Amino acid sequence: MMTTQTNNTWVRTHSEVVDQRTLPMPAAWQGIKAPRKPTSEIGRSIHLSGVGGELREELIGLLNQATKMAVLCSFLIADSALEAAIKATAERGVRVYVMLASEARLGREPDQGEFDKITHAHHKAMLKTLGKSVLFRTAEHFHAKTVLIDPYTQPAGVLLTANLTKEALTRNEELGVRLSPAQVEGIAGYLRWAMWQTAQHELLDGRDFKVANAVANVAHPAASADICATTHEHQGIAEQLLQAVQRATSHIIVSSFGWDKQHPVVQALCRRAREGLKVTVLARIRPAAMPALLALAESGAQVYGFKWLHAKALWTDAGDAMVMSSNLEAHGLDGGFELGALLTMQQANELKARLKYWQDIASWRLIPCPVLGDLSGSVQLWRKGQLDPVQVLAEAEVDLGEVIAGSAHQLQAPRPAVSDPAQSDDPAHRLKCNWSVVAPSSHPKASAQMRTSKGKEKPQPYSPALLREPDGRLAVAITEPSELEAALALLGEVGAAAIVIERKQRK
Numbered sequence: 001m002m003t004t005q006t007n008n009t010w011v012r013t014h015s016e017v018v019d020q021r022t023l024p025m026p027a028a029w030q031g032i033k034a035p036r037k038p039t040s041e042i043g044r045s046i047h048l049s050g051v052g053g054e055l056r057e058e059l060i061g062l063l064n065q066a067t068k069m070a071v072l073c074s075f076l077i078a079d080s081a082l083e084a085a086i087k088a089t090a091e092r093g094v095r096v097y098v099m100l101a102s103e104a105r106l107g108r109e110p111d112q113g114e115f116d117k118i119t120h121a122h123h124k125a126m127l128k129t130l131g132k133s134v135l136f137r138t139a140e141h142f143h144a145k146t147v148l149i150d151p152y153t154q155p156a157g158v159l160l161t162a163n164l165t166k167e168a169l170t171r172n173e174e175l176g177v178r179l180s181p182a183q184v185e186g187i188a189g190y191l192r193w194a195m196w197q198t199a200q201h202e203l204l205d206g207r208d209f210k211v212a213n214a215v216a217n218v219a220h221p222a223a224s225a226d227i228c229a230t231t232h233e234h235q236g237i238a239e240q241l242l243q244a245v246q247r248a249t250s251h252i253i254v255s256s257f258g259w260d261k262q263h264p265v266v267q268a269l270c271r272r273a274r275e276g277l278k279v280t281v282l283a284r285i286r287p288a289a290m291p292a293l294l295a296l297a298e299s300g301a302q303v304y305g306f307k308w309l310h311a312k313a314l315w316t317d318a319g320d321a322m323v324m325s326s327n328l329e330a331h332g333l334d335g336g337f338e339l340g341a342l343l344t345m346q347q348a349n350e351l352k353a354r355l356k357y358w359q360d361i362a363s364w365r366l367i368p369c370p371v372l373g374d375l376s377g378s379v380q381l382w383r384k385g386q387l388d389p390v391q392v393l394a395e396a397e398v399d400l401g402e403v404i405a406g407s408a409h410q411l412q413a414p415r416p417a418v419s420d421p422a423q424s425d426d427p428a429h430r431l432k433c434n435w436s437v438v439a440p441s442s443h444p445k446a447s448a449q450m451r452t453s454k455g456k457e458k459p460q461p462y463s464p465a466l467l468r469e470p471d472g473r474l475a476v477a478i479t480e481p482s483e484l485e486a487a488l489a490l491l492g493e494v495g496a497a498a499i500v501i502e503r504k505q506r507k
Contacts, residue, residue: 009481010439010501012411018418018431021373025422027294029285029305029364029387031378036361046323046343046350048357049162049174056169058176059147060085062156066094066149071191073099073144073339074164076123082164083126090133098130099195100138127203137199137212143332144229144325144339148184148191155184159341161311161325173255173282173309173358175351177323177341186227187339193218194231194337230326230338237326237340238333241265244320245272251317253355255282257310258327259292265328266292273299282358284309290382292328297368305364315355321348372421373429381422388425396428400435407498408439408478409488442477442500443469465502466494477502 041047041054049055056079063070063085070089077083077100090096127136145164148157162174179187196215203209220233228236245252245268252272260266273279279301283293297303312328315321324340326332343351367374375392403413416435421427446467450459464487465477474496476487487499 010408010411012437014412014415014435014437016415016433018415018433019429020421020427020431021371021429023372023421025370025372025375025381025427027290027297027366027368027382028370028375029380029382030367030370030375032363032365033377034361034363037357039357043350043354045178045347046354047158047176047178048354049169049172049176051170053170055162055174055176056081056166058178059158059164059169062147062149062158063089065156066092068150068153069095069097071097071099071146071148071151071188072164073142073146073191074160075101075143075145076163076165077126078123078165079169080166083130086134087130090130096134097191097195098134098136099142099144099191099199100136101140101142128207131203131205131207136203136209137195137201138203138209139194139198139200139337141198141232141336142194143336144190144194146187146191146325146339148179148188151184151188155179155181155188157184157187159183159187159323159325159339161313161323168310171308173306173311175311175313175323175354177343177347179341180226182224183226183341186221186224187341189221190227190229190231190337190339193220198232198337226342228322228324228340228342230333230336232335235334237322237324237338238265240320240322240340240342241314241328241333242268244314244316244318244322245269247318247320248272248277248316249318251278251280253280253282253313253315253352253359254328255309255311255313255355255358256328257284257286257289257312258329258332259283259289260329261292261295263292263328263330263333265333266295269301270295270299273301276300278302280304280355280359282306282309282311282355282362285364285380285387287385287387290387293366294368294382297366303366304359304362305366306358306362309358311358313351313355315348315352319345319348321351323351372427375427376429383422390425390427393426393428395430395432396426397432397434400433402436402438404440405437406440408501409484409491409499411437411439413437440475440498440500441503442467442475444503445470446475446477449474462490462494464490466490466496467500473497475500 041050047055145160157179159177162168196218199212201209202212228240230237281303285305313323321343326338380387400416446469449466453459464483476496476499478487479502
């Protein structure tokens with residue numbers, strides 16, 4: 001601690017540098033300054049979304065190749081270029097079927113940066129534009145994302161994690177899998193069953209949705225080695241994920257938008273992390289996902305955060321790999337309509353490279369139980385169910401104000417408490433604390449005491465003055481520094497508690 005004399009005799013300034021690096025902090029996303037590396041959006045079979053719009057062009061190219069049939073499934077559609085391609089495809093005489101989430105579901109969907117008012121308005125305008133040339137069928141549980149063409153003649157297609165919106169295809173971290181003919185056939189079977197057996201509404205005239213009737217003799221597909229799904233009859237995606245997590249021997253990489261701490265798949269990931277496996281997690285930073293992501297991080301997983309990530313995928317060192325539309329939550333793994341593509345070894349290696357690329361450019365890393373020294377620069381603290389952006393500084397200076405000393409002859413006092421850095425918006429590793437210690441003043445209601453007289457002598461006041469405060473405490477009062485020596489003598493003589501500064505003349 002450093003003490004400095006001021007021009008005022010009765011004030012001392014003090015400074016102390018407090019090292020706060022070992023103090024506990026809430027769970028935090030630590031900002032990472034990772035350089036953005038260029039990469040091709042279109043791979044051999046595993047594609048990325050990106051600002052170049054290459055994945056969107058891949059989908060448009062597919063539609064342009066269709067000769068007999070095109071089938072699209074997405075939560076919603078809001079992309080002008082894709083809509084134009086769909087319209088052109090239908091106008092060539094190709095039968096176009098589109099599966100969407102129902103309007104009721106869209107209206108209830110929480111604001112996730114995916115489905116804002118502009119996107120909703122675009123989607124509704126699209127329905128009016130395409131409704132007379134395209135058959136739309138909708139259901140609340142439709143969440144799968146894919147584009148197929150000519151599945152029974154010249155099959156081709158892409159399974160997506162992205163909805164067919166401009167933002168999803170050009171801004172988000174999303175994946176697309178170029179499907180083999182066998183995979184297209186498998187997905188087509190699920191789409192045919194879901195469209196004709198489980199759709200709730202259909203749009204035939206471009207104006208109004210009407211109740212959709214089920215079509216007879218469309219059976220639920222059998223399980224296959226290439227494609228898995230979530231339906232009300234089958235939880236194949238969850239089963240495949242659990243088996244893959246269990247078979248892993250050293251490393252798992254998993255990516256998802258939604259996370260449920262209580263779901264068996266997430267619990268299995270936590271268990272494998274606790275067993276010592278390297279578990280790498282890629283996630284969008286959202287309050288709703290924090291309980292699960294914290295559980296993973298506390299179990300030993302490395303958790304990386306993104307602003308717009310929406311991709312869902314799993315890779316393991318045992319050769320298992322899948323890209324799917326389902327989040328790691330009950331709605332998606334236990335119910336709803338979702339699709340997943342089981343990847344070949346070559347595709348799995350490509351998926352690993354794609355996921356590793358995202359890991360290398362991640363903007364955030366989750367630290368579950370940090371001390372302040374673990375954090376620096378841009379940080380998001382998890383406090384009271386919210387993510388609060390803060391700046392962690394290397395050094396800062398704070399004025400802690402004035403402290404009244406116990407006595408004018410001892411202008412020292414403990415440093416006032418500093419605020420808890422865990423509650424601050426700009427915590428610092430080292431905090432230079434400044435405060436002033438001020439001599440105490442006389443109590444305004446204190447009464448002057450007199451020396452006891454001998455005989456008939458009149459009692460005389462003490463010099464310096466001796467005061468009795470309302471609580472009974474005795475204090476020696478002075479007005480000038482020159483009185484300090486005499487005050488100290490009187491302090492010892494009468495057993496007074498303190499020396500104070502007389503602030504006003506007494507009668």
